[in-house]
Amino acid sequence: MARASNYRARPEAAGWQSRLAAAQLVWAAMARGEDLETAMGSSPAFRSLSGADRGFARAIASAALRAVGRIDWALGGMVQRPLADIEPPVLALLRVGAAQLWLMKVAEHAAVSATVEAAAHWDIARRGGGLINAVLRRAAREAEAFDGSPAEAVWPDWLAAKLKSALGVDRAQAMALLQLEEPTIDLTLRDADDASGWAEKLGGELLPNGTIRLGDGAGLVDLPGYAEGAWWVQDVAASLPVTLLGDVRGLAVADLCAAPGGKAMQLAARGARLSAVEMSAQRIERLRENATRTGLSMELVQADARTWRPPVLLDAVLLDAPCSALGVIRRHPEGVWRRDPKDFARYPTVQRALVDAAAEMLRRGGTLVYSVCTPSPEEGRDVVEAAIAGGAWKRLPFAAGEAPGFDHSLTPEGDLLTAPAASTADAPQTQCDVFFIARLERI
Ligand SMILES: C[S@@+](CC[C@H](N)C(=O)[O-])C[C@H]1O[C@@H](n2cnc3c(N)ncnc32)[C@H](O)[C@@H]1O
Known part of the structure; x- marks a missing residue:
């Protein structure tokens, strides 16, 4: 089973504020067509957060958006009506709750109660609290529901068909699974001479072509070599x-x-x-x-x-x-x-x-x-x-x-x-x- 391996589990993570912020980001992206970066600027709940709570809200939203097609596929079996008939803010909270339970391994009591509470603090989602509670409790019991969804359901049908036809089924499936993970950060060196020395200095892995791969992009601008332009980010x-x-x-x-x-x-x-x-x-x-x-x-x-x-x-x-x-x-x-x-x-x-x-x-x-x-x-x-x-x-x-x-x-x-x-x-x-x-x- 493919799990998003680079999510950090945060079982007792903070309260409803980060769930509300995450849901507003997911709602802005899916219902209003904003990209995640724009949504982070437009969500009042997200802007009011700082430090670890802000990072956690972003991580939930990112996990939910990476997997939203598969989350919806799995949630579809737990809701009596089509997901399209659910109010978009309520659906955003369901997706955020499911991402915590299925992808981030947040404990049920934290994930469900904080997400339900977030609904109570968002006027346009308030009426959905009962539904969110019922569906997320079931989602916690049926932890395998996400894993049972087809990998390529991460994409709209037209895109899954296009990628399968262009890449073949196996590579399209690998691409679908890779989408669940936050991309690693690859660096290209200006001077290829001392690639292994740079890999060590940067704490990265040297790939066969000379690219240096870092686990994530945290603190990139503070790393050795950034200021003097010794490398740049490039897949x-x-x-x-x-x-x-x-x-x-x-x-x-x-x-x-x-x-x-x-x-x-x-x-x-x-x-x-x-x-x-x-x-x-x-x-x-x-x-x-x-x-x-x-x-x-x-x-x-x-x-x-x-x-x-x-x-x-x-x-x-x-x-x-x-x-x-x-x-x-x-x-x-x-x-x-x-x-x-x-x-x-x-x-x-x-x-x-x-x-x-x-x-x-x-x-x-x-x-x-x-x-x-x-x-x-x-x-x-x-x-x-x-x-x-x-x-x-x-x-x-x-x-x-x-x-x-x-x-x-x-x-x-x-x-x-x-x-x-x-x-x-x-x-x-x-x-x-x-x-x-x-x-x-x-x-
Ligand atoms: C795929 S991106 C290039 C990425 C770039 N080669 C790199 O490695 O960073 C394509 C770029 O082509 C530019 N572009 C599109 N049509 C162009 C044209 N007719 N003449 C010149 N540039 C064009 C776009 O503005 C865009 O910046």
């Missing part, structure tokens, strides 16, 4: 596109979709003469801050990469294209419930236009690495196949060992599709975001 899979571009030292390179800059900083750190192109004025400021903190040198260009052209032809282009981002949903799991898959139809058009633009920027023999953080074939494989069919490109397949630790992610065509794996016992790097990566040569 292990997100670091691979630059690795797969090969040796870029001294080469003229453009990163066409550069902000907030994880990959641009990797390119600059590896000695590329880099133009970092980014369309969004707001996001390019984040890139500027990151480049300043790390002291890495790059030319920042605010432009639409579909029309921008470099003054001279380039040796290499990194195109980390805008996409549906379905491969990183574990970072904002609440977001998927308000997404409309029809919106994704626009991405392949933009992605193809960006690949065509890259063809005009590269010298013959120059290299393009194309990446998207989604497993959708329409945004990955199909874009690449269409580009090759257009006659300007040939595929440069990845060889075993080029992305250390990720040989199992090579596709039959020689692209890479990273994904969580069912067995992570001896392969921690398989706890990762989902990226599709391909490498093409300009012909």
Whole structure:
């Protein structure tokens, strides 16, 4: 059974205030479509908390939102009417109570009574106290109800179907289970020389590709090396596109979709003469801050990469294209419930236009690495196949060992599709975001 292993049990945890705050966060996310960060600013109950109570409220809300589809699946068998007919604030309290009982192992008396009491302090939920009490008592008795829910019920049906089709059942299931856990924090080093020394200094684990993995992000800015920009946060899979571009030292390179800059900083750190192109004025400021903190040198260009052209032809282009981002949903799991898959139809058009633009920027023999953080074939494989069919490109397949630790992610065509794996016992790097990566040569 998969449990959210990094929740800290707090059996006698504080009172109704943290449950009320957690329920307001869940309600704002699920009924009002706010993301968790925005909700933390808009909930009066959350804002009034401090210290451990605030952390606990956030942890409950996060656990509930990570698992909300499965919680609802299990609660559905305990309530006489459809969950959609329950007042949203009351439903939020039920979800918060269930998360404490089923995921965080909070003792029944603390979880149930404090959650019921929270209802009494929230005008729009007050009438639901009796229902909350009855359902949560049953939820405490039927502790196995959550474990009996299908792993992929963490997602809306359309998304579960899409991910199963793109990744296969096993990897989709591993991805669904990984979503229950707070993501670990991965760091990329500016200078790869002393990776094991840094891993020790930071108390992290060194992954085969040189990424350092930390248990959580607590106190990140106080860690050694932050102030002088010796590392930045970047999921292990997100670091691979630059690795797969090969040796870029001294080469003229453009990163066409550069902000907030994880990959641009990797390119600059590896000695590329880099133009970092980014369309969004707001996001390019984040890139500027990151480049300043790390002291890495790059030319920042605010432009639409579909029309921008470099003054001279380039040796290499990194195109980390805008996409549906379905491969990183574990970072904002609440977001998927308000997404409309029809919106994704626009991405392949933009992605193809960006690949065509890259063809005009590269010298013959120059290299393009194309990446998207989604497993959708329409945004990955199909874009690449269409580009090759257009006659300007040939595929440069990845060889075993080029992305250390990720040989199992090579596709039959020689692209890479990273994904969580069912067995992570001896392969921690398989706890990762989902990226599709391909490498093409300009012909
Ligand atoms: C997936 S994010 C890039 C992440 C970045 N490569 C990194 O590693 O931090 C895509 C970025 O492309 C930018 N973008 C989207 N369309 C663009 C275009 N036509 N030209 C330039 N940038 C674009 C978006 O504003 C967004 O910042």
